[in-house]
Amino acid sequence: MDYGKERVVALVDMDCFYVQVEQRLSPALKNTPCVVAQYKTWKGGSIIAVSYEARAHGVTRNMWVDDAKKLCPDLQVARVRESHGKADLTFYREASVEVIEVMSRFAVIERASIDEAYMDLTAAVQQRLKSMNDNEIESLLLKTTYIQGYPQNSTEQAQRSRGLKQWLASLPELPLGEQSSAGLQLTVGALIVEEMRAAVEKHTGFRCSAGISHNKVLAKLACGLNKPNRQTILPLDSVAELFNSLPISKIRNLGGKLGSSIIETLAVENMGDLCKFSQAQLGQHFGEKTG
DNA sequence: CATTGTTAAGGG
DNA sequence: CCCTTAACA
Incomplete structure (x- = not known):
């Protein structure tokens, strides 16, 4: 991969x-x-x-x-x-436990705070892919999902359905046996999260939003893109364009003093600028570990 | 007094 | 390993 x-x-x-x-x-x-x-x-x-x-x-x-x-x-x-x-x-902690219990039926979850949780869906996605037939990923099953960056070449917003259709059309056929594409894996992840969120609402009455991507920072970022009661896939290929106009403070853990010092020290505005620096350069400025 | 509480990372 | 600081909700 x-x-x-x-x-x-x-x-x-x-x-x-x-x-x-x-x-x-x-x-x-x-x-x-x-x-x-x-x-x-x-x-x-x-x-x-x-x-x-x-x-x-x-x-x-x-x-x-x-x-x-x-x-x-x-x-x-x-x-x-x-x-x-x-x-x-x-009172809220008890409600949080109700939510966690439902979510835990779908995956091993990492509780990040009273109202949010991360989960690694890699294994669950592989499992699901094995038992899936072709054409099983339909727009209807992803009724609250947005794909960041789709539709392409479109400035108008509020085109969830068109973006989703274009994304699904871009995915390869289900490859039986061999490794499936990253896009397909994110999509199946989104399918699982749709089901998880529906189960949470059914059993607790509470609604939530979600982000689906390849790591925790991107998943958190994706989650905030379409709220409330919606979920967003952030494919890696859509990250560069998103970063071009994304303030550094929007990234988890860069909302405080570290973020401010990055902006000041490197004279950068957004994540696109910051990505032009190598890890070695960032290590020089902010410490090997932090960099 | 004027937000408070919780969690995690970093430094000593 | 403990304490302080930072970040976030």
Whole structure:
């Protein structure tokens, strides 16, 4: 298998998880602008999760509830439970366990936080490919999947279906026995993740987004490209174009001081520029390990 | 006081 | 190996 395409890795991220947990408990909160906030005394409490309806009004995480109400007067507020005067996240951790249990039926998962998990689907994909017939990968089975970079030569967005069809048409026939293409493997990975996400919603009521690519950093990046309640395949061949206009801070672990120092030291703006430097050069500037 | 909590990596 | 720092949710 080509370098960089050895594995199929997915990242599943629950959409505004704490909000969904509160909405399941209190259905009146569903489909409304609402937030989850902790504490109440200082400026109404601080917001730790925001529904997509509230985001449309400009409400964000870390905002004070009093400030958010100015942006969105009919904002509903759920409160984090407290014990010993401290915010207690037990309620959300228990909901997280429900999700993890369902996901674990499909693959070995690596819990990255209370609301997201990585999984290496390489083995599951190989298994699935063995039992698959030709024409078994249909657009219908990938109903919430986007392919980053497809359709090609198209500037207009919102062309999910056309991009998916073009991508599927570009895949080789199912090769029986021999190694299958990286594109085929990502697609079967996406099929598994579609099934996993449907199972999570069926058994917990919670929706999520996902990214499918060849490593954790790319899977995480892909996941953020189409939210909420959607999943995105990021083929390696689409990475260069994506990186051309991608701020360095968008890459996991480069959102803080290291990212800032890279931008300053190398006088670069986006990931496309950064990729022009060799690993040896990056090692010189940022330490052998970090580089 | 004014976000808090959790996790992981790096340095001593 | 522990402690501090960084990153993220």
